[in-house]
Structures are given as structure tokens and as C-alpha cells.
Amino acid sequence: MKTENQKAWFFVLPVLLLVAFNALVPIMTVVNYSVQETFGNNVFFWQGLDWFEQILRSDRFQAALGRQFLFTFLILIIEIPLGIIIALSMPKKGMWVPVCLVLMALPMLIPWNVVGAMWNIFTLPKIGLLGYFMNDVLGVNYDMTQDPLAAWITIIVMDVWHWTSLVVLLSYAGLVSIPDAYYQAAKIDGASPWKVFRYIQLPKMKTVLTIAILLRFMDSFNIYTEPFVLTGGGPGNSTTLLSIDLVKIALGQFDLGPAAAMSLIYFAITLLVSWLFYTLMTKDDAK
């Protein structure tokens, strides 16, 4: 058991100070802006909760939020099962394991705007490999700068390309921790592959899958750079996700009040949904 020791606070103090400097001051700045109106020259007027009401009611915010939820939902239902399937079909040991892991981890280490630029080059009609293949070999009319559906499919495929490996690595880590004896017992009982998956592999992967789903939720919900570089939120506003819209309002139009109110609503939604996921996925453990 852990021992009670209040002096442990001294060990935590540096972390607390550094994170608080980065988290509390900016959050207070945002809260400050969110309740005021300014006409420049550092003159501020008390605005109350008007910005919050205005943002929550605006069609623009609701549309961006809807797109954001759709995007995150699609990402989760594609990447999580796909990641599990790939992890299940990987060899347990041997010389190919490190090769697979290194190659799979590679997309995660590419700067996010390079990912966007890379997919831009990849999908250009006439010039890009995918663009050429779709238009000139398959004869499908594919141009994501014109067609919203093509733009959506492209950002989804890009994210699958970018982050499925995280789910694979985590699931794989859970799988290799299962002792061989479990599989031998299942074999003696004559369990089908599905039963092995359902009653041995899935329960053993539960912890890592919880982490995978939480991380994928947070990161896909907060995504900014990759779709911004790839589509710029277009065509029209069809791929303007929440972060892209927020940056447009805050740095583009410099509407600090509404942008700050939107930031707080955005952060609150992220926290709430993360907490819901976390509670739902760990509630069995408490029993």
C-alpha cells in the first residue's frame, strides 16, 4: 500500500507550477474576454453571458459542432475496429515485428502540417498519385477542391492513415501480454476464433482500448492543422471543423469575445464527452 506523506507535494510542485503557468493564465485570459466587449484601445465593457448565448444560438457554431461530431464519430467507428483487426493479424514474435512497428509508427511522427501538405500533393488531379489514379485510370471525377463529398472522404482517409497505427500499437501491446496458457486452454475447450476474441482477447485489451478510444476522441475532436492545410475548411464551409472555425474567428476576424466564449464551450464539451467515455468504459471495474 501507498504511505501517506504530505511532503510528496514537494515532488509534484515543479510539475504543478509549469502546467499551471501554461494552463491557468491562458484560461483566465479566455474567461476574461468571454464576458467583455472591446472596440480596441484596450477599452473593455462588461458583457455578461451574451457571447455564450449568441454562440450557442448561432447557426454557424451549430453547423461546425455538427460537422465536428460527425467527423469524430466516423473516425472512431473506422479506426478502432480497423486497428484491432490489424493488431490481431500481426505476428506475435519474430524478426518482422519490429519492422512492422517502426513502419506503422512512422505516420505519427510526421509534423501535422506536413501530413496535410503530403496528402495535398498525393491527391492533386493530374499530378498526384491518387488524383491521377482516380481521374485518369478509374475515370471517377475526383477533385476535393470542388466536391464536398470528396473533401470529406479525403480528410477521413487522411486521418485513418495518420492515426490508426496508434490503435494498432496499443491493441498489440494488450495482445502480447496474454499468456500462451489462455490460448491452449481455449484450444482444449474447442473455442471458435470468435469466442477466443470475445472472451479472452477483448477483455485483455480493455485497458489499452480505453486509452485508445479516449486519445482518439480527444485528438480527433481537437484536430486543426491537417484538415486546415489540406482543404482550408473548404470547399465552402463543408470541412470547417470546430478548431478551424475558432481560429478563423479569433485570429482572422479578431472577435475576441465570441471566440473566447466559443473556446470555453468547446473545452467544456471535450471534457464532458471524455468524462462520459471514461465513466462508461470503466464502470464494470468498480463492481
Added chain:
Amino acid sequence: MRKRSLIPILYIAFLMLPIYWLVAMSFKTTNEILSGFSLFPQTFTLDNYKVIFTDPSWYWGYINSIIYVSLNTVISVAVALPAAYAFSRYRFLGDKQLFFWLLTNRMAPAAVFALPFFQLYSSVGLFDTHIAVALAHCLFNIPLAVWILEGFMGGVPKELDETAYVDGYSFPHFFVVIFLPTIKAGVGVAAFFCFMFSWVELLLAKTLTAVQAKPIAAEMTKTASSAGYELGLLAAAGTLTIIPGAIVIYFVRNYIAKGFALGRV
């Protein structure tokens, strides 16, 4: 070869295609890129790379990125080590709440922090310095490092600490000489993830820098904006940003899969 090994092979092929295309394009001349489709570079050229290695504004981008990423990794791991030790060994007032609060910072959308960070770091006079970016990235890297290290430390039996104290080791001596070597895999994994998230993040890095500490990924926007006729240069710069990551993965290849698996949720 069994049939199901086809799945990872197809997946890896899918991962490699866009990367191949980026690398292939970096060896093409601008003329060739614009004149139409070619699977391999027809006139192989190193000109794009020559531009990057001879223009200081280009290669300083790399140096800047490497400086702030290294600073961030060192700071994050150094302050996370004692904190993770405290979380894994002791109960203290507010420990659970503090741990959860740290993790909530991992959930904050970077876009929310862009503007306030700019104002905060300008007001303390750190705007456009490497240390500003390194400190800003601590926001999401410290919680992650604490989380990973706490998981690894939790796997070390408490008897190790107690035996060392009985043998007369002081705490700092024990921590550096005995404890650190037993969790060196954890330190490697934590450093890897800090490096990774600091290297790939751009929104904050770009917001906090102008000239002196501008990261390479931000330098690249100058080719993208000029209507796309410097695609070869863009591809070469992009290719070079993949290399540091690839080197780092190679060193931790046996540990990456374990990284999060040992952390507690």
C-alpha cells in the same frame, strides 16, 4: 506465409504510398511535376535539397525545431520524474484530483490556447524564443510523461526503495543510482512521446515564433502559399522532417508498443 499476414502488409503498403509520393516528388524538377504524371522521377535531381541546405532561413528552421523539441523533452521528463514517483509511492492531499487535472490539460484544444499563449509569452518577454515553445509544449507533454512514468514506476516493487534506505542510501542517491536504471525503459518511452508530440505540433509553435525560433514546419508554408509551383521544394522539406522521427522510432522500437499499456487510466 499465412493468409492473414496479408492484412498488415496491405496496411503498411497503404501507409507507405503517400510517403513514397512525397519522397519521389522531392527528386523531381518543377517542370516535370507540372508537365504531368510520372510514377518515378524521370530527370533525377537534388536541386530541391540543395536549396534547403544552402539557404539559412531553411536550414535554421530545422535547427530551431530540434532545439525547442530537445529542450521540451528534457524539461518534461526531468520535472515529471519526481512527480510520477510521488504519485506512484505516496498518498497525499488532493493527489487524485491533481492527477485528473493534469490529464484534462491533454484534452484542451490547442486552438483555444493560441491567442492567450501569444499574449502571455509576449508579456513575459519570451516571444520568439526557443524556450517559449518548449515551455508551451509542456502543457500537454508533462501530463503525458507523468502518466507514462507513473505506470512504469508502479510496476517496480516498493521493497526496492525500502531495502535501499535500510542499506543507508539517501533519497537522491537511491533515485539516481538504483531507481532510474530500473525504469530506464519507461524514461525512454516517455521521452519518445514527448519528442513526438512536440515535433509534430505546429499551431502553438507557429503562434509563439516569428523569425528567431521559427520551426521548419512553419517555414514550409512559404512554398505552399505561392500558388504551388514550388512543389518539389515543399516535398524535399517535408521529406527531411520525417527523418528525425524515423531515427527516434528506431531507437525505441522494442518499447513503443508497451508505452501506454503500462500506464494506468
